[in-house]
Amino acid sequence: MIRRIIFISLFVLINATLFGQAKVSKNHPLTGLTCKTCHSCNVPTSKDPCLNACPRAEMTTVNQTPAQSPEVEVMKELSNRYAPVVFPHRTHAQMSEMSGGCQTCHHFNTIGPIQPCINCHETKRQRDDISKPDLEAAYHQQCINCHREWSHRIDCTSCHAEKGSNESAAISSSIKKMTGKIHPEIAEPKKLIFETKYKSGKYVTFYHDEHVKVFGANCVDCHKQQNCSQCHDKGKATMIVTSLSGAPIKMHKPEQQHHKPCFSCHQDDKCSTCHLEKPSGPFNHEASTGWALNKFHENLSCSKCHGSVKKFEKLDPACTSCHNNFIQGKFDHSAAGLKLDENHSSLECENCHENKDFSKPPVCSSCHDDKNFPKDRPGKTVGKIPSKKIKSLK
Amino acid sequence: MEDLMKPLQVEKKYFTPGVIVLSLIALNGLVFLAGRFLFGIGAVTNLNNQYPWGIWIGVDVAAGVALAAGGFTTAALGHVMHREKYHAIIRPALLTAMLGYTFVALGVSVDIGRWYYIWHPLVFWNGNSALFEVGICVIMYVTTLYIEFLPIVTERFIGNVRLKSFFSFLNKPLNKFLRILDKGLAKVMFFFIILGVVLSTLHQSSLGTLMIIAGPKMHPLWQTPILPLLFLLSAISVGFPMVIFESLIASKSLGLKPEMEVLSSLGRIVPPILGIYLAFKIGDIVIRGTFVYLLQFNVQSVMFIIEVLFGAIIPLRMFLSETVLKSKILLFIASSLVIFGVLLNRINNFIIAYHPPYSYGAYYPSVGELSVTIGFIALLILAYRLIVINFPVISLPDKQYMIQTKFTIRGSQK
Amino acid sequence: MQKQNRRDFLKTSAILSTAIAGLSTNKTKAKPKEILSEDRMGVLVDTTVCIGCRNCEWACKVAHELPTKPKESYSDRTAFKKLRRPSEGALTVVNEFSNPQNLNIPTDVKVQCMHCDHPSCVSACIVGAMSKEENGSVIWDTDKCIGCRYCMVACPFQVPSFQYDKALNPKIMKCDFCFERTKIGKLPACVEICPVETLTYGPRSELIKIARDKIKHNPDRYIDHIYGENEAGGTSWLYLANQDFAKIAFPNPGDKPMPGTSESIQHGIFAYFVPPVFFYAILGGIMWITKKRKEAE
Structure with missing residues (x-):
């Protein structure tokens, strides 16, 4: 008990000292965040980090599937020249799956709650912090390049409705039009x-x-x-689709591009x-x-x-290189389809499984002269024993 | 010989067939000039935002100033160095310079968009501007030239003021005024003569500085920091050939015997000056390494070669030859070549070498521009003829009664 | 003229050289306004952002009371077929070039006066009608200009244009960085209207930092060159691009201020009028000596 108290108090002490001195860790600014994502003031210190409220329970991060994301958004922060813009969010989320994902638009927003653009991008062009675009520019910079890439047009009216008396009717009708629309499934080649x-x-x-x-x-x-624009181009009648027939594709791009x-x-x-x-x-x-x-x-x-998808690592074929629970007392043998009886349950693994090679059938001969697996089993069968093990005996 | 020569009015009829042709050319120029003043510069010129300067600046102004250099070179020779031998040619040279600069001023007024603000440089100064320096010097030099010419006017009218009827009461006071003026001028004339030489030196060189600011827009064969020096040297070297050229033309046109002795000795001064100019010109492209551009075949390299070969090297060789100096026709050709060379140099510097970054095509002078330029030259010749007929400019073999007149004029100072 | 003694000569010379010396002190004071303020403003043009909507062209004309077609007509992209330059009728224009990184998104480049830190037009102008203002603008004074067009010859970017079709009061037309608007705290018209904020208006020093940051964080997007940082000795307008600036029709004027050579020659020749007066004195000396010699003969 005394040992426990000392241990706990030491733990508390050490942590307190560590946190007291906490500096911004080396990795801190490299996480792709801007300061403003987490901090509300310009110069956060360890004493006053001025962290934004982070309601974890109801926190929605940007890491969602398109299906989870909102379907249609109405952007009305800047609706002075034009009517609010109805934005089919889900469709765009789907489109982004082949490019930068959600972070294409929700940039600098990797782990925190979703920040509305207006949090960082000011609504006025004339402003002090010119290091990032204002809200109008931020919206446009996000939207226009894709739009003009396949439509070759930059006209305002493809997104903006004119301001006017029937503004709200127009908005509700376009919300209706956009709701339920999804991108047809993209045919994947086998x-x-x-x-x-x-x-x-x-x-x-x-x-x-x-x-x-x-x-x-x-x-x-x-x-x-x-x-x-990889598939769509307004100028061209048909969609640009890669051959799905399975016939060999001749190289048509520079080597580097094919390899990329x-x-x-x-x-x-x-x-x-x-x-x-x-x-x-x-x-x-x-x-x-x-x-x-x-x-x-x-x-x-x-x-x-x-390990990571991008760089699969070569493994040691020994089972215990991954299965660190393959030791006596820790392993529930019934998972292997055989509940060991009392006599065997206290044995070390390698008593039956030579060299801890579990891919091979167990060997009874080290103790028994007359027993043989799988005819004789050291317990009750609870499932199917891997057929391979039986096969390898034959 | 020169003792017997005195500047006298040339007794000739003004109108000849040649004068009528020139008048028509001048009239044609004036018509286009009217177009420029009524409808703007764009209406008669090929100038645009890429080529803001054309032949009105390149020829009328830049070449005009250079070719009027005879005025200050002869003044330096005759007055400053007191080479009395050349006094006979000082007055014609002075007249050419005066008329030349007058037409330069006219050319500038025509070319600038707001001709009525031509006086602005006198009020608004920009000491950094080469053009300001050129402008101020030209204004001062034109004034100086008119002052230098004044004695010729007083000489013409002293004792000759004969106003008709109503104004006749003014005759006496005017005459007196002219005498006082003449006396006063004689006292301070040395100041204006030196001033003229200094001002000429300054603006002849600053005219070269003009294009330096165009930097890479100018072809490297011409764009050099020593442009002002080259402009000054070329102006000095064209001064005497220009005097020779016009003396020969004037004597031919006015039916006089050219003073070959004076002209030949003037011609002897040309080679050293022209040689120095040529040395600097060649040295410049060698030292800056820009001679490599001569290996390319384009308008610029061809024009440069023509300019140097025909405008400097060939005439230099000719002026070194005693045969040329003694021959009227060869001397005329040699002088013409130098003039051609300097004229071409100014055109090259201001037009051929100038290559704006976004030009849609090369600049060629329009009919209007050519008409105005040629018209101005015609007008200048007409004015020259008018003045030499009415004022004692050209030295003629002396006659006894003229000596008498002369004596009475100058005698009053004694 | 022949009759004049030595005393006269010296007396007159002395008076006149004093007069010239007096003139020269006046002259050196009469420099154009050329304050290179530390916090002069500028605009960073990110050509990778520009979409070529040409709204800036329209806004510029409206702000400068130039005749213009309705705004809708500016969406006509056939205007990009040929390279256009700022002119007396349009102080800024947008040109389009192909984009090697993405052929579907051409590169659009707005051009106007660069507002040099050491403007050659200011140095060149015969009457000092051009001036570099404290806020970075290079502006033109209609009351002084004589229409000689030397500024157009001097400008390394070939920007000033002239109203050739006007017989009376033709003007030099060039972007004035909306001097009248910025004076009263407004943004330049083009900056205000740009829908994508290709144009960022701010203190030049800050813009350079922002541009450096952009290049650092998007090395694939930009070439490592801020055009205007050093060009012609630095300009108030700065450009970022995704390809070599020569390919999007920018000249290479070098890094030295354009007026450098001509001004040093100019000031070398004049140098408080010492060389001309000296030269005058020498000529006077020669004149006097030769005259003496002549008289002695």
Whole structure:
């Protein structure tokens, strides 16, 4: 008890001293925030950090799916020259998935609650802080480039309604028009075969669904800054759609551009990782790594074991390199489909599983001369024993 | 010989077929000039926002000032250095300078958008401006030239004031006034003569400074910090050839015998000056390394070569030859070449070398601009003829009775 | 003229040289207003933001009471087909260039007077009708101008224009940085109307810092060059771009103030009128000596 008190008081003391001296950590300004996101005053100090209120319970951050986001927003802060702008938020959130995501517009807003633009961007052009655009400019700078990229127009009326008597009617009608509208699902190719100009390693087979579903890559990991104009162009009658037929695609862009989307992950790989003599099959964990996935692993996301999506790490095939609970007393053996009986439950793992290699069937012969797995089992079967283990015995 | 020569009125009829042709040319210029004053500069010129200056500045003003340099070079030679031998040519040179500068002033008034504000530089000063310096010096120099010319007017009228009927009572006081004026002028004339030389030196060089501020807009063959020096040297070197040129033309046109002896010795002064100018000109492109632009074939390089070859090198060689100096026609050609060279140099500096960053096309003078410029030259010649017929400018073989008149005029000072 | 003795000569010379010396002191005082204030204002033009709506062209004409078509007509993008320059009828114009980074979003560039820190027009003007004001504007005084157009010859950016079609009172027309508006605390008309704030109006020193920050944080978006920071010795208007400035029709006037050479020559020749007076004295000396020699003969 006394030990406990001393320990707690020491802990409190140390923390108090640490926090008292707390300086802005080295990483603090690198997190992509502006000071104003968190601090309300110009020069926050450790004594008076003047932090903005942060109601965690009801806090909505920008990290949402388009479906979670508001459907339509009416922007009326600057409605002096034109009527308020009705902004189909959800549709734009969907569009942003292939570019910068929510942060394209909600910039400098990564972890805090969603800040309305007006919090930072002043409504008056004539102002003291000219380091960031005023509100009108902030809105326009966000919107116009995409809009003019595919429409080649910059006319005001595509977003702005004229101010007038039937203003509110116009707004409610456009809200109605925009509600429920979503971007049709973007057809994803299953695989793409690229025919390169190289003599050896002519083919690169790219499994799109694999990268998304199996490897867990996000759209933006490869599709960088692709906005509407990637597919839409008002001047052109048809949409620009990449070949989905599965026929080999001839290279048509400079090498660097073709490599660019891949290189955000594959930059350190050898050419032969992707460039093969003929179109290749889908990813096979056993063929590629020599380590077959069993039923416990095959449904896991890659990043569960291999770390970040962008840079999968090679692992030690020993089970205990990941499973640090594979030790006597910590492991509930019934998870493996077999509840150990009393005689066996107190044994060390390696007594049955030689060298702690759990991929191989257990060995009974170290203790028993007459017992053999799987005919004889050291307990009660509660589920299906991995078939592989049984198979390997045959 | 020169002892027997005295400046006298030339006894000739004013109108000849040539004069009538010149009058028509001048009239044509005046018509376009009227257009400029009624409808603006844009109506008669090819000037635009890219090429704000055309031949009215390049030829009428810049070349005009350079070609009127004979006035101050002969004044320096005859009056400052007291080379009496050249006194015979001082008056014609003075008249050319006076008329030349008058037309320069007219040219400027025509070219500036607000001609009625031509007096502004006298009131609003900008000491940083090369143009201000040119403007002030030209205004002062024109005044000086008129003062220098005044004795010729007094000489003409002293004892000759004969106003008709009503004003006849003024004859006596006017005559007296002229005498006093003449006497006073004679006392202070040295000041104006030196002043004229100083002012000329200043603005001839500042005229070169004008284009320096255009910086990279000017072709490197011409754009050099020593432009003022080159302008001054070229102005000095064109001074005597210009006197030779006009003496020969005037004597031809007025049916007189040219004073070849004076002209030849004037011609002997030309080579050293022209040589120095040429040395600086060549040295400049060598030292700055801009001679590489001569290897390109374009308008600029061709014009530069023409300017230096025909305007300086060839005439320099000619002036060094005794045969040329003795021959009327060869001397005339050599002088013309120097004049051509300096004229071309001014056109090159102000027009050919000037390359604005956003030009839509090269500048070519319009019919209106050419008409006005040529008209002004015609007017100048007409004025020259008018004055030499009415005033004692050109030295003629002396006659006895003229000596008498002369004696009475100057005799009063004794 | 021949009759004049040495005493006369010296006396007159002395009087006249004093007169000239007196003149010279007046002259050096008569410099144009050329205050380079520390907090002079400027505009940062971010050409990567400009959308080429040409509202600034319209606002400029309205602010300067120039004739203009209705605002709607400015959305006509065929105006970009040829390179336009500021003129007597339009003190600012927007030109469009292709954008190597994204062919769908052309680069639009507004041009107007750069309002140099060391303006060659101010240095050149014969009557000092041009002046660099304390707030950074280079403005023109209609009461002084004689219409000689030397400012147009001198300007490295070829900005001033002239009303060639006017027979009476033609004006030099150029952007005056909305001097009349800023004087009463308003923004320049173009800055006020710009929908995307391509134009940021503020103290020049602060704008340079902002521009540096922009380049630092968006190295892909901008080339590392603030046009106007050093060009022609620095200008009040500063530009950012995503490509070489030569490609978007900016001249390269070098980093030295344009009037430098001509002014030093000018002041070298004059230098408080010492060299001319000295030269005068020498000529006078020669004249006197040769005259003496002549008389001795």
